[in-house]
Amino acid sequence: MKKLDELFPIGLAFHGHKCPAMPMGLRAGLAAMRTLGVERAQDKELLLESETGKGHAAACFLDGLMTATGCTYGKANVRKLYYNKLAFTLIDARTGRAVRVAVKPDFFEKALASPFVQQRKAGVPPQEIPAEIADPLVERILGLPEAEFLEVGEVRTVEVPKGKGVFEARRCAGCGELTFVNKLRVGTDGELYCIPCSGYPD
Amino acid sequence: MKKLDELFPIGLAFHGHKCPAMPMGLRAGLAAMRTLGVERAQDKELLLESETGKGHAAACFLDGLMTATGCTYGKANVRKLYYNKLAFTLIDARTGRAVRVAVKPDFFEKALASPFVQQRKAGVPPQEIPAEIADPLVERILGLPEAEFLEVGEVRTVEVPKGKGVFEARRCAGCGELTFVNKLRVGTDGELYCIPCSGYPD
Numbered sequence: 053m054k055k056l057d058e059l060f061p062i063g064l065a066f067h068g069h070k071c072p073a074m075p076m077g078l079r080a081g082l083a084a085m086r087t088l089g090v091e092r093a094q095d096k097e098l099l100l101e102s103e104t105g106k107g108h109a110a111a112c113f114l115d116g117l118m119t120a121t122g123c124t125y126g127k128a129n130v131r132k133l134y135y136n137k138l139a140f141t142l143i144d145a146r147t148g149r150a151v152r153v154a155v156k157p158d159f160f161e162k163a164l165a166s167p168f169v170q171q172r173k174a175g176v177p178p179q180e181i182p183a184e185i186a187d188p189l190v191e192r193i194l195g196l197p198e199a200e201f202l203e204v205g206e207v208r209t210v211e212v213p214k215g216k217g218v219f220e221a222r223r224c225a226g227c228g229e230l231t232f233v234n235k236l237r238v239g240t241d242g243e244l245y246c247i248p249c250s251g252y253p254d
Numbered sequence: 255m256k257k258l259d260e261l262f263p264i265g266l267a268f269h270g271h272k273c274p275a276m277p278m279g280l281r282a283g284l285a286a287m288r289t290l291g292v293e294r295a296q297d298k299e300l301l302l303e304s305e306t307g308k309g310h311a312a313a314c315f316l317d318g319l320m321t322a323t324g325c326t327y328g329k330a331n332v333r334k335l336y337y338n339k340l341a342f343t344l345i346d347a348r349t350g351r352a353v354r355v356a357v358k359p360d361f362f363e364k365a366l367a368s369p370f371v372q373q374r375k376a377g378v379p380p381q382e383i384p385a386e387i388a389d390p391l392v393e394r395i396l397g398l399p400e401a402e403f404l405e406v407g408e409v410r411t412v413e414v415p416k417g418k419g420v421f422e423a424r425r426c427a428g429c430g431e432l433t434f435v436n437k438l439r440v441g442t443d444g445e446l447y448c449i450p451c452s453g454y455p456d
Contacts, residue, residue, distance in 0.1 A: 065264045068296040068324040077328070094270040094381040106330030108420040108434040115328030122270040125327040125334070126279070126317030128308035132327070134456070135449045136420070136437035157425055157432045164423060164432075173421045179296040218310040218338070219375045221366060223359055230359045230366075232310040235338035247337045254336070 063119035077116020084142035093122035265321035279318020286344035295324035
């Protein structure tokens with residue numbers, strides 16, 4: 053398992069700014085992996101269901117989760133549930149063993165009152181928040197005993213959705229662009245079109 | 255602007271395996287950024303609409319796009335359109351200037367006939383495909399003249415969706431977990447619940 057000190061620079065470079073929520077995601081992702089006894093996903097060995105959403109504070113948590121677990125938006129083994137909560141379920145795709153990890157409410161409430169979030173509320177972009185404010189908070193997250201901020205659930209078994217990979221693609225009769233076949237649509241003329249050219253909603 | 259040789263190791267570490275599609279995304283993301291004259295997003299200075307989906311070959315393209323542009327799933331400045339096409343639009347959130355970049359159909363068709371994709375079709379996980387097969391394809395992508403594989407559209411101006419950040423969270427009356435207020439739901443008892451506890455579909 054990659055160590056926190058190896059993951060942090062990768063997460064930081066990927067994420068784009070230094071904030072407390074991304075490393076919180078690294079820590080939480082590693083806690084879930086250790087609980088399940090799994091390594092980082094190289095392909096889709098793990099699945100991640102994140103309860104975070106968009107536009108809320110600390111959504112950056114998910115970039116830390118992806119960096120730690122290897123469940124990435126490109127590989128499509130992560131999805132958001134948009135509950136706007138700092139929690140997620142990590143699933144071992146081979147066995148269905150799963151664990152839910154949540155940031156503890158007391159800790160999270162205090163984090164939302166931190167000077168970092170105050171600056172964000174006041175409209176300061178995260179990359180412009182002074183290092184004197186961001187750095188100690190990030191350092192604290194990196195060193196905090198897990199039980200102080202994470203609630204790690206019991207391991208349970210869930211059903212793992214199956215589906216075969218799509219390797220066939222054809223050209224759209226409209227724009228000529230190559231489109232994977234499960235998203236080609238039959239037009240009124242019987243030809244095959246990509247979704248935008250088809251005019252269909254999906 | 256970060257150079258390709260700086261981005262490749264970050265993309266590789268984040269993505270989890272060596273394949274031709276991730277570096278294709280790096281190249282395409284950089285082409286879009288250069289066309290718009292923008293730097294990598296540290297926060298949400300850029301928005302990315304990816305026409306890729308899930309479960310199809312070369313979806314890994316998106317992990318390269320995220321790594322190059324700084325539009326990440328955690329920061330929520332990227333969304334998939336699920337057209338299952340290797341194309342995307344990059345938008346400068348400050349000006350609305352936007353450019354669409356697509357992988358050229360001729361090139362993409364040949365890429366789908368490559369030994370790498372043949373191995374994937376045969377069920378070999380990407381990380382187990384021999385380096386003799388993967389490495390030359392990856393090297394080729396990293397050095398290929400842009401015009402040989404990318405179609406870069408004209409710059410146009412689009413409307414940028416606005417919305418304010420959510421910094422307020424309250425405890426769910428059911429589970430007690432902290433939930434950002436725009437996803438709290440009013441229960442029949444008048445109390446505020448997170449979506450799973452509310453029983454409402456969203």
